[in-house]
Structure formats: structure tokens, C-alpha cells
Amino acid sequence: MLWYNILVLIHAYLFLLSGRFMESSADLVIVGAGAAGIGMGLMLQALGVDRFVILDRGDIGESFRRWPAETSFITPSFYSNPFGLPDLNAVSPSSSPAITSRTEHLNGQAYADYLALLASKHELPVITQCSVEGVQRLPGDGFELTTSQGSGTTKLLIWATGEFQFPDLLPFPGAQLCRHYAQVRSWKESACSDQIVIGGYESGIDAAINLIRMGCRVKLLVRKPNWDQPTPEDPSLSLSPFSRERMDKAMRSGRLELHFGADVTDVSKMMEWHRVRSSDGRVWLSENAPILGTGFLSGGGARQIEECFDWAENGKPILTEHDESSKTPGLFMLGPQVQHEQRIYCFIYKFRQRFPVVALKVLNRLGLPVPDNLDKTWALFDPPAEGCCSDECDC
Ligand SMILES: Cc1cc2nc3c(=O)[nH]c(=O)nc-3n(C[C@H](O)[C@H](O)[C@H](O)COP(=O)(O)OP(=O)(O)OC[C@H]3O[C@@H](n4cnc5c(N)ncnc54)[C@H](O)[C@@H]3O)c2cc1C
Missing domain, CATH: 3.50.50.60 (FAD/NAD(P)-binding domain)
Incomplete structure (x- = not known):
């Protein structure tokens, strides 16, 4: 030896x-x-x-x-x-x-x-x-x-x-106007006013929870919630209990809005506003660059x-x-x-x-x-x- x-x-x-x-x-x-x-x-x-x-x-x-x-x-x-x-x-x-x-x-x-x-x-x-x-x-x-x-x-x-x-920085047109989760070093850097977070899985939820902690109001755009059904075949297919628990707490702040069925098609800039559009015609506006929790x-x-x-x-x-x-x-x-x-x-x-x-x-x-x-x-x-x-x- x-x-x-x-x-x-x-x-x-x-x-x-x-x-x-x-x-x-x-x-x-x-x-x-x-x-x-x-x-x-x-x-x-x-x-x-x-x-x-x-x-x-x-x-x-x-x-x-x-x-x-x-x-x-x-x-x-x-x-x-x-x-x-x-x-x-x-x-x-x-x-x-x-x-x-x-x-x-x-x-x-x-x-x-x-x-x-x-x-x-x-x-x-x-x-x-x-x-x-x-x-x-x-x-x-x-x-x-x-x-x-x-x-x-x-x-x-x-x-x-x-x-x-290796984040996916361009999941839809205009995504370069957003900030990807992997580009954020601390949520303290974020202006604490209205924020839009795109993506309802672990990184999107984590972004939303941390922004709420910093005092922001957050609109979380989610295609389909993956936290209501257990996935016995693989726990990582649904939101972890740790994130679920923290999300419930963030909801109680009254500053977290969930928008379901939000299949974002593009982001554009209108004057000072970021304009996020989904396939069903809904539009959300924010002065701050939306956060992408859309994956790698x-x-x-x-x-x-x-x-x-x-x-x-x-x-x-x-x-x-x-x-x-x-x-x-x-x-x-x-x-x-x-x-x-x-x-x-x-x-x-x-x-x-x-x-x-x-x-x-x-x-x-x-x-x-x-x-x-x-x-x-x-x-x-x-x-x-x-x-x-x-x-x-x-x-
Ligand atoms: C926010 C977040 C939370 C997570 N939470 C959990 C969790 O709670 N539990 C869990 O199990 N997993 C979690 N994960 C997933 C977990 O972090 C990853 O699965 C894990 O980091 C993967 O490990 P890895 O060694 O494959 O990759 P990495 O940790 O990314 O390591 C890859 C390394 O390769 C180096 N590298 C890349 N390219 C080159 C190159 N060309 N030349 C030389 N070096 C290179 C990089 O510098 C890096 O150090 C989480 C992920 C994220 C993003």
C-alpha cells in the first residue's frame, strides 16, 4: 500500500x-x-x-x-x-x-x-x-x-x-433580453420591484422564492404545474418537497402570482418595458429583464x-x-x-x-x-x- x-x-x-x-x-x-x-x-x-x-x-x-x-x-x-x-x-x-x-x-x-x-x-x-x-x-x-x-x-x-x-440562452425569440438563472450570482443584485420568472420547475421556483425573500413581487409563468401529482417512478420528475414547502411560504407573502398555461413564445422590448407573450395571446410587462428558469x-x-x-x-x-x-x-x-x-x-x-x-x-x-x-x-x-x-x- x-x-x-x-x-x-x-x-x-x-x-x-x-x-x-x-x-x-x-x-x-x-x-x-x-x-x-x-x-x-x-x-x-x-x-x-x-x-x-x-x-x-x-x-x-x-x-x-x-x-x-x-x-x-x-x-x-x-x-x-x-x-x-x-x-x-x-x-x-x-x-x-x-x-x-x-x-x-x-x-x-x-x-x-x-x-x-x-x-x-x-x-x-x-x-x-x-x-x-x-x-x-x-x-x-x-x-x-x-x-x-x-x-x-x-x-x-x-x-x-x-x-x-451550458445554459440554453435562447429557448424562444427575444430570450437574449432576459437573464438566465445560471447568470445570476446573487439575487441581491436584482432590483426589488416587479419581476417575471419564466419556468415552473426547480430553478424557476428557486428564483421566485429568492426574489420574494428580497422583497420583490413576482409573476411566475408556468406551462403546467408539476407539483400536484406524485411521480412514484422518479421523484425528480415533480417538484421536491423542499421547494414545495418554500413555495407555499412564498405564496403566503401575497407577492407571488402563479400564471398557469403560460407557454412563452417570445420576449420583446417596448420602450422601457419587457413584453412577454404566450401562445394563448396573454402578455406580461416588466421593467426588469425577465428571469429564465427554462433549463440547460x-x-x-x-x-x-x-x-x-x-x-x-x-x-x-x-x-x-x-x-x-x-x-x-x-x-x-x-x-x-x-x-x-x-x-x-x-x-x-x-x-x-x-x-x-x-x-x-x-x-x-x-x-x-x-x-x-x-x-x-x-x-x-x-x-x-x-x-x-x-x-x-x-x-
Ligand atoms: C440550482 C441547482 C440545484 C441543484 N440541486 C441539486 C440537489 O439538491 N441535489 C442533486 O443531487 N443535484 C442537484 N442539482 C444538479 C447537480 O448540481 C448536477 O447534477 C451536478 O452538479 C452535476 O455534476 P457534474 O459533476 O456532472 O457537473 P458539474 O458540477 O457542472 O461539473 C462539471 C465540471 O466540468 C468543468 N468543465 C466543463 N467543461 C470543461 C472543459 N471543456 N474543460 C475542463 N473542464 C470543464 C466545469 O468547470 C465543472 O467544474 C442542482 C442543479 C442546479 C443547477
Whole structure:
């Protein structure tokens, strides 16, 4: 074990010596030091993969650091690990954001600090401020990566670039007159008069709740409420209890108006007014730029290397059952854009289930031994054999 640790350290040192990726070669590169990249890195390190590196164009947990300051996790953190149920937001079975932050609903900064703490404690080979700008498949096997810190080669590549940094800024004509949720650093920046928020799912509701807290009056334009019907097959298809509870409180302020059936077609400017129109002819006016809580680019960060994937009609990259690109062998995807039929892995407690699936293939490809207990690492999160979930709920 000591020798293994020394080898890992030497390897990390060589990569990190100048803080540059230039002219290096690795067995595996993980692009993205978010929840997916750090969690996967920890698992691979524990499994004996040593010649790997994690690259991020920002800092560790960069997306979480960019969340609006007032935004917090909707999934609660609780240290239940000793009883076989790791914290819902943990990316390693032995850690708990609830313990590191002493908070149940962490904000983005606290979660990024949790990821950075794990990376530092386990001496993960992470290079920050290193943006991957091009991926070239090499003849035979492997990839050449062009980065902001030079180029390097790798046998295998894991693309874990998330979606938060890839907002859909033009969901309808005139949307450039609006401000996307992902462009807001703090709701304190917002003028506290009338505000329009477009989108009735988690980010739209979070925007509305925070604007109400700042003293604004908010019109929330919602196509169809997704909070009245339980969705037993997948809790993330309906509004979380955390958001529901906060929304009820915001309603009691008397300053939140819900407008249902609002299928926004365009936004335009009339003198000082922003004019929001919906398909049924209704119009809403506001002096302030409407807030877009309308989501992210379908495929998120995978759009950066679009040519390396086949794309499904729903805009998701097509992956094998081991989350490898159907088009580019050796390229794996991790994170919220992974989807297999109806199963979407959009939350941390979901996509961490894919770590052992990808790890198994990585070990096989690198000719490393597969330990008997590999599948047990996140076994508690494996869906039951007969299918993801029952469509019955006693709730
Ligand atoms: C407001 C909000 C609230 C949420 N609440 C919850 C919640 O309560 N619970 C939950 O489980 N999930 C929640 N989610 C979803 C969760 O945040 C994401 O699923 C998660 O962040 C995805 O992790 P990731 O590692 O795939 O992506 P990210 O955390 O986005 O990490 C991707 C990383 O890749 C880097 N990167 C991108 N492109 C490149 C490149 N070309 N070169 C180098 N680096 C690159 C980025 O800098 C970034 O650090 C929430 C999301 C939002 C937006």
C-alpha cells in the first residue's frame, strides 16, 4: 500500500509540478472536477488506477461555486452512512457533506468546499484552470487533448462536464433580453420591484422564492404545474418537497402570482418595458429583464465535443450500457446527461450509481484486476432487478 501511495504521488507530482498538462500522457483523463469527476476519481484511485488526471477549466466544484449565493441543495444531507445509507449527496461512500458543512441543505460554495476537501485529503491528481478545448481520436487507440495548458494524450477519456455551465440562452425569440438563472450570482443584485420568472420547475421556483425573500413581487409563468401529482417512478420528475414547502411560504407573502398555461413564445422590448407573450395571446410587462428558469442545453457539456457522440432525438448523447459513446470507443460520459430509456441520472444520488459501471470498463480496458466487491461499492443504490421503481406509491 505504501508503494502504491508513493507511485500515485510521484505520478500526480509529475502532472502537477508546473500545474500544466502540456506534453503529458495518461491512461485516463477525467474532464470536469465536479461531483461526477471527483466521485469517479476517488473510486478509480481506490481501485488502483494510478496514471490518471482530472482536468477542470475552473476550480474544483466550479459549477457549484457559480450557483446564485442564496441557492441551496434541494436533496437533504444527513450522515446515515454507518447504517448502510450514505448521505444522498455524497460522492464517496465514506464521506458526508452533512458532516463537512454541518448543514442539511448546503449552498453551492459549501458543496464545492466538500469536493475540494475530498480531493485534497485523497491527494487526487486534479489540474485546475485547464480547459479542454479539443479532443482528437488517435489512429488505433486513445485521444489527443488540446487544452489551455498545452496538449497531452490519454488512452481513455471520461467526459464529466455537467450542464450548469451550458445554459440554453435562447429557448424562444427575444430570450437574449432576459437573464438566465445560471447568470445570476446573487439575487441581491436584482432590483426589488416587479419581476417575471419564466419556468415552473426547480430553478424557476428557486428564483421566485429568492426574489420574494428580497422583497420583490413576482409573476411566475408556468406551462403546467408539476407539483400536484406524485411521480412514484422518479421523484425528480415533480417538484421536491423542499421547494414545495418554500413555495407555499412564498405564496403566503401575497407577492407571488402563479400564471398557469403560460407557454412563452417570445420576449420583446417596448420602450422601457419587457413584453412577454404566450401562445394563448396573454402578455406580461416588466421593467426588469425577465428571469429564465427554462433549463440547460440538451446534452449539456457534451455539446463541446458534439462530433464524438451520436445523438438521440431527445437531444441526449447515445451511450452503450456502460456509458461509453456509441460513436467513439474509449470515451465515457458521467453526470446528469446520462439517460438510459426512461431512467435519467440528473441528481448526484442517481448518477453516482454509474461510477462502478464505468469503473468496471476502465479496469478491463487498462488490464487491471477487478475486485470481487466492485459492484458492492454503491450496491445500495442499484435499482431493483425487476426495474427502476414500482409505479405504485402508498403516499
Ligand atoms: C440550482 C441547482 C440545484 C441543484 N440541486 C441539486 C440537489 O439538491 N441535489 C442533486 O443531487 N443535484 C442537484 N442539482 C444538479 C447537480 O448540481 C448536477 O447534477 C451536478 O452538479 C452535476 O455534476 P457534474 O459533476 O456532472 O457537473 P458539474 O458540477 O457542472 O461539473 C462539471 C465540471 O466540468 C468543468 N468543465 C466543463 N467543461 C470543461 C472543459 N471543456 N474543460 C475542463 N473542464 C470543464 C466545469 O468547470 C465543472 O467544474 C442542482 C442543479 C442546479 C443547477
